[in-house]
Amino acid sequence: MVFTGRMLKRLRLLSGMKQSHVAELLQVTQATISRWEAGLLTPSENQTAALECLFEKVPPSADAALRRLVEMSTAKVHLICDYSHRLLAASPSRRAEWRRELLGLPMLRYASDEIQEAERSLTDLGWYDGQTASLLVDTGPNRRDDVPIVAGRVLWERIPLADGAMGRLVTTLT
Numbered sequence: 001m002v003f004t005g006r007m008l009k010r011l012r013l014l015s016g017m018k019q020s021h022v023a024e025l026l027q028v029t030q031a032t033i034s035r036w037e038a039g040l041l042t043p044s045e046n047q048t049a050a051l052e053c054l055f056e057k058v059p060p061s062a063d064a065a066l067r068r069l070v071e072m073s074t075a076k077v078h079l080i081c082d083y084s085h086r087l088l089a090a091s092p093s094r095r096a097e098w099r100r101e102l103l104g105l106p107m108l109r110y111a112s113d114e115i116q117e118a119e120r121s122l123t124d125l126g127w128y129d130g131q132t133a134s135l136l137v138d139t140g141p142n143r144r145d146d147v148p149i150v151a152g153r154v155l156w157e158r159i160p161l162a163d164g165a166m167g168r169l170v171t172t173l174t
Contacts, residue, residue: 011083066159066167111149122135127158
């Protein structure tokens with residue numbers, strides 16, 4: 001997973017953690033966490049792995065009505081937490097594509113190169129500032145057997161969840 005400064009700060013805040021606590025857990029200084037969040041430094045590969053483990057504990061949204069709508073949809077659609085990329089819900093047709101259970105797991109690790117590039121562009125597009133509420137993403141295959149992504153187009157829609165977090169509804173269009 002690529003942690004942008006903004007993403008790291010949001011995950012930390014959603015977890016209710018102070019920079020000093022994250023620093024202690026990762027055995028770095030609080031100033032290092034601050035620099036990561038400001039985008040002045042980038043975590044190493046080992047530090048990124050530790051951050052992934054740390055933030056796997058961010059609880060999924062409790063928005064039951066939205067989850068039910070997604071799970072009853074006939075479209076290929078899934079809902080993730082916009083901050084942690086954890087899967088909150090998926091339609092039966094989307095789940096049928098996957099060869100493993102993913103509920104509660106971060107999905108970004110399965111992303112194709114095009115999805116990762118689109119993810120990196122979100123800050124510049126004003127996604128997190130509310131300037132952009134939806135985005136069309138053309139994607140290529142991710143070449144994975146367990147959670148395959150084929151070439152096509154998806155629609156990302158940013159929506160507020162009942163617990164105050166933001167979600168991303170991902171719908172396959174082609």
